[in-house]
Amino acid sequence: MQSNSCVLILYASYGDGHLQAARSLQESLLSQGIKRVLLLDLMAEAHPFINDLTRFVYMQSFKTIPHLYGWVYHITRNMKAESPFSNWLHSFGIRRLREVLEQERPQLIVHTFPQLALPHLKTRWGLTVPLINILTDYDLHGRWLHPHIDHYYVPSQAMRSEAIQRGVAPAHITVTGIPLHSSFEAIPVEAEARLHKRKQLRLEAGLDPDKKTVLLLAGAYGVLKNVRDVSEVVAQREDAQLVIICGKNEPLRRDLEKRYGSLDNVQVHGFTRRMSEWMLLSDCAVTKPGGITVSECIRCGLPVFLLRPVPGQELANALYLQQQGIAEVCQSPALLAHALSDMLDQPQRLDMMRQQMEQLQMPDAAARIAGDLVTRYMKQTTLGTKLAPIPVLQGNARTANVEQ
Template sequence: MQSNSCVLILYASYGDGHLQAARSLQESLLSQGIERVILLDLMAEAHPLINELTRFVYMQSFKTIPHLYGWVYNVTRAMKAESPLSNWLHSFGIRRLREVLEQERPQLIVHTFPQLALPHLKTRWGLTVPLINILTDYDLHGRWLHPHIDHYYVPSEQIRHEAIERGVAPARISVTGIPLHRSFETIPVDPELRAHRRQQLRLEAGLDPDKKTVLLLAGAYGVLKNVRDVSEVVAQRSDAQLVIICGKNEPLRRDLEKRYGDTSNVHVYGFTRRMSEWMLLSDCAVTKPGGITVSECIRCGLPVFLLRPVPGQELANALYLQQQGIAEVCHSPALLAAALSEMLDQPQRLDRMRRQMEQMQMPDAASRIAGDLVTRYMQKAPMGTKVVPIPVLQGNAYR
């Protein structure tokens, strides 16, 4: 390893998944001897006002016009790298990128979000630095694909096959899973050890170790009316218990604590840094199918119930999980409550889903990706990055 080694990781703040994957990879790269690993939210630094506006529109589209968001996602899913739309989407942040490259001189650049300004400019700028994509969903959108990406790390064989069909050379794709928080990497791979740890964690949390335990990630759904039907299914059962995680939604936490304060088998919590433990001690989870959350559930062997997945990458994630036999997709709280009640009455179905998850385990994704990057690129990388002045083109592209 050469001294003063540096890796630049580009992410975006549209949800927490891209940042979480970036941080996980950062820790693994540092642990393997890379001296500097820099995280850059390109849109936030280069265009803060546009970033806040687009984040607001993105989140509101999920809540208020999900079908419009899904339509846009699906229409652009097969977009080509050199299409006018692709050129425009990847044109933001050029000047900030040049500043960072000239200052930091990275030997490797990694994307955990498909803002691919550098691949579009690699030839024009004369860049020699390798460019890497780490996909954070179980669906392959065209924004991730570009002929100047040197290597792709993908979460499943299905994504690998589709990337090959869309023109990516097989040697440029590695199936690794998605980088997760380091707390998930301490989870035992052996299912019997996981089951033993599950019982220990229930006792430590003050739960009944023998009751079926349902984890409801209520913060993802935002308001009480979307979780009440699901909560009531478990609250009325003597053989089950419910853990509700409200995240940073304090009004929701207060509402649920008021409603279930006297219910002994319902436990309400706010924000937690122990998500890996709550997932591991549970028998199933009710959540939304973000790519990171999905991977965390797989890592914990935790079957999932998915309520009204938003059209777009979330729906694609949900359908992938359902095809693999590890999730139930429900399109209303009432249907989800019925499916959950039926599943609790038939624990053998949960066992089948857990066994299927064993075939999908990809532990230590961040460490394996970091190790491969170091071996593949860093041990022989030239120091620094060649950067030439940004060309001023006609029209508004790259200006």
């Protein structure tokens, strides 16, 4: 690989999923021999105040205005790339993008978040660098679609079919799953091997290897509602045990430790980098259906219970899981408690859900995407040819300093 090989990955910090996917792909591209793989949080660097404000609104939308967020998501789901709203939405960060392109001269640009300023400017700037989208949810929002995107990597066959119906050429779509942290890719593919590992991990965590184990994920920032109500369902059962991950919500962690600290069948943890282990040792999970979390559950063969999914991409993810027979979507804590108790009383139903999950397994998504990107777009460099770097800007770009 030539020393000038460079890939730029654009992500956003609205939740942790887009960054996780970007980092996973970065690691895989580096292992493929790409010399430089740069991550850019475009909104954070270009418009820090707007970024902080919109992140705050995004987080609050889960707590106070979920239906407003869902309404906006729904009415813009079929937005067109050439619409005025689309042009405005993708207009942020242009100046910072130009600076990065002129300085780094990437040979490939990847989006793990649909901030598509470059596709909108491809003709105006004379861009020749390939533009790639990696979708990180199970619902196809119009923000991701643009005629100047060269290739899409999507999480499911259903999304590929919908993208084709909405005008994307079949040759420009590959079904790969969603890139996950390398710890998830190390999980055994075979169900029996995962079962053996599950009991081993329970012993290492100080849990009973034979008790039904429920994992409650409050989210990276501890925003899952009604955590305490859900916890009571399992805490009161003698045949089950509960692991609660509170993320970065320290007040919640302290409150739950005070409440359940004396119980042998409940463990409470804060932020963790061992999520793959906690998921693998569990029989089912109560969580919010972010795209990355959903994909991690599928990878671990972990059936999920979802409480009042937020309208928008998370509700769409939830409905997708329910259609696949691997999730229970509940609209109240009482209904979730009833569904969870029924499932724990009927372990054969959990087994059926796990078997269904086997059909959806897509391991090594990041490695497969990275390999395909190198083959499609950087093969000349990989083979050691002496081709000049692909120009980033040309034509009438006023501030470009590009060697011809």
